[in-house]
Amino acid sequence: MTADNRLVWIILGEPSGDLLGSALLTILRQQYPNITFRGIAGPLTERVGQFVSLFPYTDICHMGIGSIVKNGIFLIKRYYQTVRAICAQRPDLLLTIDCPEFSLRVSRAVRNVTKRVHCVAPSVWAWRKGRAKTLAQKTDYLLHLFEFEKNFFSDLPCFWIGHPLADQVPAHKDEFLHAYPEIVSSHCLIAILPGSRLSEIKNCWPVFKQSVENLKNTIPFLQSVVITLPEYEKIFVKDGYLTVTNPLLKRSVFANSAAALACSGTVTLELALCKTPTVIGYRVHPVLAWGLRRLIKTPYVGLSNVLAQEMIAPECLQENFTSEYVTKALKTLLECCENQDIQKGFQKILSNVRTPQGFSLTGARVIAKILGLPEYL
Missing domain, CATH: 3.40.50.2000 (Glycogen Phosphorylase B;)
Incomplete structure (x- = not known):
């Protein structure tokens, strides 16, 4: 078994999360080629992670209380299907990206099974500030995109990784x-x-x-x-x-x-x-x-x-x-x-x-450290 042989499970539920997931997995795949990825993701993350999503990631992408109520029974089935899969596979880490209504519920349910990392902080600075206190029950680490967000999550290990939009090459x-x-x-x-x-x-x-x-x-x-x-x-x-x-x-x-x-x-x-x-x-x-x-x-x-x-x-x-x-x-x-x-x-x-090393490299390094992988240059 090689030093970087790990199983990482991913949950994301919308196109923006698919972009974030694929960016992080690209660096992890390059530096740690023996990591195995599984989970629920979009086509970009599936391709980079070299896996097939447990089910279409659009199944858990519902916005607004009306859509959630309308699809409630279906979402509950997907929830239990996901929890069962994680408990059976026992990954070394669960990476949830945004989609908090679904992903953080799953994350809380598997708290005794794996390490948990959530990427994209809830917008507690805008509304429902109480979510900052309860987030520590739903994940172990937080990767946040905006520097000022660290001030809202004192009960949780937080890592500012920046926003990928800030890393794009200036347009001509x-x-x-x-x-x-x-x-x-x-x-x-x-x-x-x-x-x-x-x-x-x-x-x-x-x-x-x-x-x-x-x-x-x-x-x-x-x-x-x-x-x-x-x-x-x-x-x-x-x-x-x-x-x-x-x-x-x-x-x-x-x-x-x-x-x-x-x-x-x-x-x-x-x-x-x-x-x-x-x-x-x-x-x-x-x-x-x-x-x-x-x-x-x-x-x-x-x-x-x-x-x-x-x-x-x-x-x-x-x-x-x-x-x-x-x-x-x-x-x-x-x-x-x-x-x-x-x-x-x-x-x-x-x-x-914008972080000094950019979103992808900063985020991948934090994830690797949590996994206990050797640091690369």
Whole structure:
């Protein structure tokens, strides 16, 4: 038996987790080729880990109380199936990545079977702060993406590994310009990101579209491009908008854009890391908004603003999510995009999300240490 012969079990339940899992496993596989991986994962992590998921990882990817209740019996079956598999295989380590409603329940159930590591801290800084106290019962170690999160988890060994978005190579402007020669580099360009789900697009696109049309009446030669998924492209093409569906071009679009208009989400962090001034627009059902206002403790909604601890990306939310408010916010941003406070905010975000060695190497080294593997150079 070699020194690095270990069995590592993985649980993740959505595409973002699949990206994180594959990045960590790539380094672990390179440095410790005799590790065996098993578990529940997406195609990227399966390929790198050289295993077949116990069942499709989409089975445990449910958002919102309605979806969880609707699929409750099915999720319970998957829960017991997963616990039985872990107890039977007795891995040296269980790595759970996000998907806390399912993965941490399983992790708690196998506490006497294996060492447990959870990657991606619950957003206790935003709501339900009590989760920080109970997390120590559900896992043994925490890998967190944002530097400031360590202050919330004093009862648990925490390791800041950074965010993978901060490790991406800066984009070249020419990539987008070569792919789309109709774009004039000397004219103002706005990137529009109306969401990755159809419900978000239906909610955001009418306001986003009208806001850009308003700006075109005041800014000569204004250009715009919608960044979307291939399955939604026809929605925007029908309205006469240029679209980009190639994810490899996204950061090049950001680099060429004077400003961006985005619904809230991780993309606001990606825009900030590209130093693209952004307006955030979003609206939820009034009843849900009423509840969220009583739960959320942070003064900001956009992740970029939370990390900067100031409003560097104007937020047009709920009753302020109208074309009039969004147009005004965009126009103001375009007029002061070189604002020093915004630029300092971008730098503050970077220091909160990038570790010296990067997400993959830092995370893999922590996992290897917990497994008792010899340290590599």
